[in-house]
Amino acid sequence: MILDANDLPDGTPQEADLCIVGAGAVGIAMALDLLDSGLRVLLLESGGVAPEAGSQALYAGTVADPALHSPLDTYRERRFGGSTTLWGGRSMPFDPIDFEARDYIAHSGWPIAFADLAPYYPRANRIAEAGAYAYRADQAFTRPLAPMIEGFASADLSTDTLERFSCPTDFGRRYRHKLEAAPDFRLLLHANVTGIALAADGGSVDHLQVATLAGRRFPVRARHVVLAAGGLENARLLLASRDVHPAGVGNGEDLVGRYYMCHMAGTIGALRFTRPVWHGYDIADDGTYCRRRIALIPEAQRRLRVGNVIARLHHPRIIDPAHRNGVLSMLYLARMFIPYEYAKRLDGEVRLDLPTQARHLWNVLADMPGTAAFMWHLLRDRRLAERKFPSIIIRSKANLYSLDVHGEQEPNPDSRLTLCGDIDALGMPRLKADWRHTRQDIASIAAMLEVLARDVAASGVGTFTYDPDSVAHEMTRYGAYGGHHIGTTRMAASPRQGVVDAQCTVHGLANLHLAGSSVFPTSGQANPTLTAVALGLRLADHLKTLAARPPVSVSTS
Amino acid sequence: MIRSVLVLGASGFIGRRVLRTLAAADDLIPLAAGRRVAARTEDGIEALRLEDGDTAALSAALARVQAVVDCRAAPPEEMRRGNAALFHAAQAAGRPLVVQLSSMAVYGNAVGRVDETAPLSEEQGPYAAAKLEGERLAAAYGRAVILRPGCVYGPGGTQWSLRIARLLKARRLGDLGAAGDGIANLVHVDDVAQAVAAALRNSLAEGQAFNLAMAGAPTWNDYLMAFAQALGHVPVRRLSARRVRLESKLLAPPLKILEMAAARLGGGAWAPPLIPPSLARLFCQEIRLVSGKSEDLLGQSWMPLDEGLAETAAWCRAQGA
Ligand SMILES: Cc1cc2nc3c(=O)[nH]c(=O)nc-3n(C[C@H](O)[C@H](O)[C@H](O)COP(=O)(O)OP(=O)(O)OC[C@H]3O[C@@H](n4cnc5c(N)ncnc54)[C@H](O)[C@@H]3O)c2cc1C
Numbered sequence: 001m002i003l004d005a006n007d008l009p010d011g012t013p014q015e016a017d018l019c020i021v022g023a024g025a026v027g028i029a030m031a032l033d034l035l036d037s038g039l040r041v042l043l044l045e046s047g048g049v050a051p052e053a054g055s056q057a058l059y060a061g062t063v064a065d066p067a068l069h070s071p072l073d074t075y076r077e078r079r080f081g082g083s084t085t086l087w088g089g090r091s092m093p094f095d096p097i098d099f100e101a102r103d104y105i106a107h108s109g110w111p112i113a114f115a116d117l118a119p120y121y122p123r124a125n126r127i128a129e130a131g132a133y134a135y136r137a138d139q140a141f142t143r144p145l146a147p148m149i150e151g152f153a154s155a156d157l158s159t160d161t162l163e164r165f166s167c168p169t170d171f172g173r174r175y176r177h178k179l180e181a182a183p184d185f186r187l188l189l190h191a192n193v194t195g196i197a198l199a200a201d202g203g204s205v206d207h208l209q210v211a212t213l214a215g216r217r218f219p220v221r222a223r224h225v226v227l228a229a230g231g232l233e234n235a236r237l238l239l240a241s242r243d244v245h246p247a248g249v250g251n252g253e254d255l256v257g258r259y260y261m262c263h264m265a266g267t268i269g270a271l272r273f274t275r276p277v278w279h280g281y282d283i284a285d286d287g288t289y290c291r292r293r294i295a296l297i298p299e300a301q302r303r304l305r306v307g308n309v310i311a312r313l314h315h316p317r318i319i320d321p322a323h324r325n326g327v328l329s330m331l332y333l334a335r336m337f338i339p340y341e342y343a344k345r346l347d348g349e350v351r352l353d354l355p356t357q358a359r360h361l362w363n364v365l366a367d368m369p370g371t372a373a374f375m376w377h378l379l380r381d382r383r384l385a386e387r388k389f390p391s392i393i394i395r396s397k398a399n400l401y402s403l404d405v406h407g408e409q410e411p412n413p414d415s416r417l418t419l420c421g422d423i424d425a426l427g428m429p430r431l432k433a434d435w436r437h438t439r440q441d442i443a444s445i446a447a448m449l450e451v452l453a454r455d456v457a458a459s460g461v462g463t464f465t466y467d468p469d470s471v472a473h474e475m476t477r478y479g480a481y482g483g484h485h486i487g488t489t490r491m492a493a494s495p496r497q498g499v500v501d502a503q504c505t506v507h508g509l510a511n512l513h514l515a516g517s518s519v520f521p522t523s524g525q526a527n528p529t530l531t532a533v534a535l536g537l538r539l540a541d542h543l544k545t546l547a548a549r550p551p552v553s554v555s556t557s
Numbered sequence: 558m559i560r561s562v563l564v565l566g567a568s569g570f571i572g573r574r575v576l577r578t579l580a581a582a583d584d585l586i587p588l589a590a591g592r593r594v595a596a597r598t599e600d601g602i603e604a605l606r607l608e609d610g611d612t613a614a615l616s617a618a619l620a621r622v623q624a625v626v627d628c629r630a631a632p633p634e635e636m637r638r639g640n641a642a643l644f645h646a647a648q649a650a651g652r653p654l655v656v657q658l659s660s661m662a663v664y665g666n667a668v669g670r671v672d673e674t675a676p677l678s679e680e681q682g683p684y685a686a687a688k689l690e691g692e693r694l695a696a697a698y699g700r701a702v703i704l705r706p707g708c709v710y711g712p713g714g715t716q717w718s719l720r721i722a723r724l725l726k727a728r729r730l731g732d733l734g735a736a737g738d739g740i741a742n743l744v745h746v747d748d749v750a751q752a753v754a755a756a757l758r759n760s761l762a763e764g765q766a767f768n769l770a771m772a773g774a775p776t777w778n779d780y781l782m783a784f785a786q787a788l789g790h791v792p793v794r795r796l797s798a799r800r801v802r803l804e805s806k807l808l809a810p811p812l813k814i815l816e817m818a819a820a821r822l823g824g825g826a827w828a829p830p831l832i833p834p835s836l837a838r839l840f841c842q843e844i845r846l847v848s849g850k851s852e853d854l855l856g857q858s859w860m861p862l863d864e865g866l867a868e869t870a871a872w873c874r875a876q877g878a
Contacts, residue, residue: 173735386796387794
């Protein structure tokens with residue numbers, strides 16, 4: 001059943017066996033998994049089904065360096081469906097190496113192994129509508145595929161791993177009918193959790209404080225509480241709940257908000273091939289778009305002592321009309337019609353002089369048939385399609401590409417979220433993000449690029465040229481990769497090293513659990529959502545047994 | 558102990574399989590009847606040609622057997638007349654046991670887990686109403702077993718096999734998203750035939766109703782995906798909710814008229830398959846038919862889906878789908 005918190009009587013406590021905070025990717029996936037569990041589940045969502053400026057404004061905060069981090073009310077959506085109303089849908093599992101403690105990556109190592117999470121990925125793929133859980137070309141395709149780069153051979157790089165894409169599925173829209181029809185389940189819209197009230201001994205959650213922007217306030221009592229409010233907001237809720245523990249909930253060791261990671265990303269260099277390449281999408285039997293990429297294999301990462309890095313063949317820089325490509329010039333000229341989050345990495349913020357703009361216009365006019373065909377493709381396969389063609393793919397007649405890199409960030413306690421002193425419309429302290437990267441983050445990418453240049457040349461398939469001195473600049477040109485909010489309530493076996501334990505339960509608080517990318521101790525190369533969902537499903541499984549137990553009553557006669 | 562069994566609708570999709578299963582059994586002797594049967598079927602089973610409304614011939618046939626299995630498929634009005642005639646004649650012909658093939662449609666728009674005790678409803682329209690009336694007649698008659706299959710698929714099946722295969726081939730079905738989250742309560746036609754045989758042998762079945770749908774039935778999306786893969790009609794296409802709505806609401810009615818016209822002209826095979834609104838509704842109906850009773854009482858087991866689909870796909874491909 002779906003209700004509006006503004007229709008509930010003011011001050012009346014709401015009760016449930018299990019309360020999940022946040023109806024984004026993770027909260028909705030968990031709720032779906034718990035529908036048949038026999039538990040009374042209450043899902044609290046701040047927003048409504050449509051975007052609302054008032055709810056979105058609750059996300060605003062400050063950033064230490066606007067050049068390095070986008071404003072906190074961008075790259076996340078505070079509404080039913082959460083940021084899946086805006087996401088790109090790239091659905092990647094973590095690699096086994098990402099869970100390992102690696103002595104060359106500070107603070108690395110998860111208290112669980114890949115094998116602990118592996119059973120949950122297939123269902124995560126299913127809920128995300130990212131097709132089969134098959135991430136190697138030979139597993140995902142029975143038909144032979146043309147090689148990504150013909151003749152390319154490398155002992156350190158693989159071109160056989162896949163990226164798979166969700167529709168991209170808006171979890172709210174997709175699963176609303178299931179949540180509406182489910183018995184024993186309530187989704188409350190416009191219900192903002194503003195604080196976590198602990199029992200007097202500080203050892204468990206007593207209730208959640210809930211407020212609506214229209215002025216309703218009521219407590220929610222549940223035997224178990226899951227925060228699934230997103231990678232930044234989970235930390236904010238813990239930090240802002242200071243009535244029993246002055247440093248915030250679960251923050252006895254000053255870890256909440258620290259180790260904040262996104263990903264390192266940027267476009268660099270020129271790849272010129274003399275052999276055929278296929279850098280576009282292949283469609284799997286289940287209809288999902290898949291794309292191969294260049295990945296630094298685990299053995300090479302260990303030998304080179306670097307983090308996990310992948311790269312894709314990309315079109316030349318859009319902003320420079322020298323590419324003489326009508327489609328790219330059109331994208332540049334149309335950038336104001338593209339949402340901020342997607343325009344940013346199209347150089348949308350750079351202003352060009354008039355002659356350069358004119359050259360872009362000329363490119364469009366000179367390449368009219370190509371541009372028109374591309375427009376038609378965009379309309380049919382992206383705009384009108386429910387499973388959308390995931391990105392812009394330009395076949396280069398000159399067989400010339402740039403390299404789009406996506407790399408792991410090393411956990412760094414000084415990269416952190418804190419409360420900034422301001423409060424939002426509901427009286428909750430706002431966040432400040434001070435995102436940082438480490439030398440290792442850049443070194444990992446630099447090492448990968450070096451290997452690629454070497455092996456492209458050695459296999460005689462072309463050349464990869466780039467300026468090694470520009471790596472740091474290119475990888476931070478647009479700052480932290482937006483939308484990936486990782487590590488702020490990290491998982492560790494010991495309360496001294498982490499906020500939650502291996503089951504995602506807050507250390508020292510048996511009935512408070514965290515779900516989402518905030519619990520990842522490391523960031524890997526993968527986009528976070530699929531893993532956040534898988535981890536949420538694992539937590540849901542755990543809660544089915546945990547919450548099913550009758551509450552322990554201690555008799556003192 | 559029942560030995561001789563009259564199979565009505567013996568040349569139809571389900572009737573043929575029932576006939577074959579009964580003929581293969583040592584303890585049962587089938588007698589085939591239908592509108593399109595010769596004096597003997599190709600397997601050498603004795604057969605009677607039975608025209609609709611020929612009550613005398615029906616009575617005569619019934620007088621020769623201890624049980625009758627009604628596998629006739631017909632539009633609602635014809636079904637009503639057929640049922641009335643059958644029970645009337647059976648009453649007069651020594652009251653043989655009647656095994657009746659009803660349908661999950663009698664559960665209406667129910668969702669969730671549905672067993673045989675669930676309330677029955679006519680809300681799904683004339684077909685469901687006619688099936689329900691048949692069940693009432695069976696109850697009044699007293700000596701009947703009611704089987705309520707879900708979607709019967711298998712080689713020779715038009716509705717849940719060939720029609721779906723054609724739509725998959727034309728990419729007019731595929732991944733339906735939220736519109737395909739309903740449960741495809743599939744049952745292989747051989748499993749239905751097994752259930753019939755078990756119902757004839759087990760005296761405890763008399764007076765009971767049994768759901769028939771494979772355990773762990775897939776969602777429609779999963780069924781369509783698996784079937785498309787078996788047929789080789791991949792990659793499947795994601796069809797937008799908009800498109801499914803458009804097809805079932807706007808396109809289906811004129812196509813239905815075309816189909817009826819084609820049937821009248823003796824053709825029909827060339828008419829495009831369609832997705833009527835009732836089918837679109839079924840695709841999202843999250844009803845899970847619970848068939849534990851047939852497993853317990855009739856010893857029912859289920860053909861694994863991949864096996865059933867492989868065989869079905871081979872047949873559909875041979876039909877050009
Ligand atoms: C432009 C963009 C592109 C992206 N592309 C990809 C991609 O390709 N692949 C990938 O893996 N990831 C991608 N992401 C990231 C992805 O969107 C997130 O990882 C994912 O949505 C996180 O899911 P979540 O449920 O943890 O959080 P969210 O989806 O953010 O959901 C959190 C929910 O909690 C609610 N909420 C917040 N605070 C409160 C409160 N106090 N009380 C009640 N409710 C609250 C919010 O309204 C929201 O509905 C992208 C993100 C953006 C912005």
